[in-house]
Amino acid sequence: MATKHVKKTHNQRFTVMDAILFLLLTVLAFTIVFPFYTSIIVSIMTEHDYLRNPFTLIPRNPDFSSYETLIKQGNIIRAYKNTLIHLALGMPLSMFLTCTLAYALSKRSFPGKKLLFVFIMITMVFGGGTVPAFLNIKELGLINSRWSVVLSNGIGTFYVILVMNYIQTLPSSLFDSARIDGANEFTILTRVVLPLSKPILATVSLFYLVDKWNEWYGSMLYLNKAALYPLQLELKQIISNAQILDDIVMTNSMYRSMPTFSMGIKMAAVVLTMLPIMCVFPFLQKYFVKGVTLGSVKG
Amino acid sequence: MNGTRTAVNTGTRKRIARRIKRILMDNWQLWILMIPAVVATFIFNYVPMYGIQIAFKNYKIKKGIMGSAWVGLKYFRLFLGTPSFGVMLRNTLALSVFQLALFPVNVIAALMINELRSEKYKKVVQMISYAPHFMSVVVICGMIRLFFAKDNGIVNNLIAMLGGRRVDYLSSGTAFRYLYVLSGVWQDLGWGTIIYLATLANVPQDQVEAAIIDGASRLQIVRHINVPHILPTAITLFIMAAGKVLSVGYEKILLLQNNLNLGASQVFSTYVYQVGLQGGEYSLSTAVDLFNCVVNIIVLTGVNFITKRASGVSLW
Numbered sequence: 001m002a003t004k005h006v007k008k009t010h011n012q013r014f015t016v017m018d019a020i021l022f023l024l025l026t027v028l029a030f031t032i033v034f035p036f037y038t039s040i041i042v043s044i045m046t047e048h049d050y051l052r053n054p055f056t057l058i059p060r061n062p063d064f065s066s067y068e069t070l071i072k073q074g075n076i077i078r079a080y081k082n083t084l085i086h087l088a089l090g091m092p093l094s095m096f097l098t099c100t101l102a103y104a105l106s107k108r109s110f111p112g113k114k115l116l117f118v119f120i121m122i123t124m125v126f127g128g129g130t131v132p133a134f135l136n137i138k139e140l141g142l143i144n145s146r147w148s149v150v151l152s153n154g155i156g157t158f159y160v161i162l163v164m165n166y167i168q169t170l171p172s173s174l175f176d177s178a179r180i181d182g183a184n185e186f187t188i189l190t191r192v193v194l195p196l197s198k199p200i201l202a203t204v205s206l207f208y209l210v211d212k213w214n215e216w217y218g219s220m221l222y223l224n225k226a227a228l229y230p231l232q233l234e235l236k237q238i239i240s241n242a243q244i245l246d247d248i249v250m251t252n253s254m255y256r257s258m259p260t261f262s263m264g265i266k267m268a269a270v271v272l273t274m275l276p277i278m279c280v281f282p283f284l285q286k287y288f289v290k291g292v293t294l295g296s297v298k299g
Numbered sequence: 300m301n302g303t304r305t306a307v308n309t310g311t312r313k314r315i316a317r318r319i320k321r322i323l324m325d326n327w328q329l330w331i332l333m334i335p336a337v338v339a340t341f342i343f344n345y346v347p348m349y350g351i352q353i354a355f356k357n358y359k360i361k362k363g364i365m366g367s368a369w370v371g372l373k374y375f376r377l378f379l380g381t382p383s384f385g386v387m388l389r390n391t392l393a394l395s396v397f398q399l400a401l402f403p404v405n406v407i408a409a410l411m412i413n414e415l416r417s418e419k420y421k422k423v424v425q426m427i428s429y430a431p432h433f434m435s436v437v438v439i440c441g442m443i444r445l446f447f448a449k450d451n452g453i454v455n456n457l458i459a460m461l462g463g464r465r466v467d468y469l470s471s472g473t474a475f476r477y478l479y480v481l482s483g484v485w486q487d488l489g490w491g492t493i494i495y496l497a498t499l500a501n502v503p504q505d506q507v508e509a510a511i512i513d514g515a516s517r518l519q520i521v522r523h524i525n526v527p528h529i530l531p532t533a534i535t536l537f538i539m540a541a542g543k544v545l546s547v548g549y550e551k552i553l554l555l556q557n558n559l560n561l562g563a564s565q566v567f568s569t570y571v572y573q574v575g576l577q578g579g580e581y582s583l584s585t586a587v588d589l590f591n592c593v594v595n596i597i598v599l600t601g602v603n604f605i606t607k608r609a610s611g612v613s614l615w
Contacts, residue, residue, distance in 0.1 A: 022420070025420075032489070035446065039442060054460075097335055111326070112326075116333065116337070128346075128347025128350050128351055130575060130588055131350070131584045132351055133347040135364070136347045184328050185329050189332065216436075217550055235437050236441070239444055266441070266445055270445070277433050281433050292494060
């Protein structure tokens, strides 16, 4: 009885410490949300309101002209399209390469497996470096081709390991019975392994999705034509390249006589770039978390 | 003598050939499955390694990788001899050590979140704290540049509103270090807690109950049960972080860099980009890259070796 009583007080009383914890973590949460929130607010403010008080929590007269300007100018739409093309080409490719490789590596043993494993793992710690990679892409004739970005981001070694670890936990009796029934490796992979690996495939495809959405460095190195820029690179240009902004302002002045609010336009570009991820991630976060915890078990 | 050797050689060759044949034939379906991935890895990861040799050559585009003349360690000497080498090393270490010093932030955040009473609130805090992790470096740096801009940024507007003088954070070396490191902490605070929280979920409940019976306070439980429980994980992660002491996130640095903060923001990998792809000095750039990569591997192995000796925790 006595222990029960002690436990109760420990578990249920809301102490001063709980209050402090609650307060601290609430402050923390606000600190994390604040920059996002402010970006959105500034993007729908007029310059006049912004100069009067930049810290508005709820703008009195929300104004979407920054978005209008950006969209009318068209670069950002083009960039959206480019990013979507990268995803459409890159996602199936990456998933295909990851699944086939992970399945092969998940085999307990076959001659040559160790070699293959080392061959793949080395790429995690050692690579040619920026210039040799660039020269390689150039040699392949992929400069200013979307395939440079798509192919050079084909395999994420870490994700291969996640899938491999998962497949290894599946009962091998399933594979054996399929093999006795005369199924070949490809059939086993597509009919037995992949359907059973749905959770990890969901996780890994989301990781790929975010990586590809956020990709910009390879695009900067390999794509020199503005018409090919993906979203992230376009955002970089809008924020750091005064000329691009002038261009946007000029397009804007053709439509309206209002002065353009450059801070608002830049913020709107930030918001447009992060919005899709922001919208999907709350629903998908459990898959991401799973990926991290799975990775930490063995990796 | 000669004849027998050839005989032996053909014998071994035959055996090797048979072995290769066996390797390929026994699992030909598997190999066919792997071919695309192996070929892709070869073309995009291994072929560039072949290009590393230009670090030891005077690379001329016209002559190609093979045709260019060998110059030995010329570019390594050149690079190690410049004063910018010291500056870059100092900058890299300053950023890394600053980052490492803030390593416990994630641990503390995890311990705090774990102590929250309301499961629902815990979920909310976690979800919010994960959000920044998914934002691209371009978005994060974009926000930094907009918020801290001198003329029109929110932070400076606030300072001006309060009667202070505007500060040009984006051009200041010191401010660059703070912006770089603290934005990193902000971005990965929540994400970094995941592993710790997963570990904390496995704290043996009988120990906790025994401690409660013995009259331990909550703080004591955290200190004597929770902290020791996550310590091995924390040490492992710390080794990983310490091993990367010489490889800082160049993407973010590149995006925050300008001519005015270059004194604090130039590191090896950004130098590689500038000298190589912007300046066209391919050989020098590759030499710096190779140097950086090799030193990184040495440091990682070294740190791992030391901690393995000292604490028994190791990466491999």
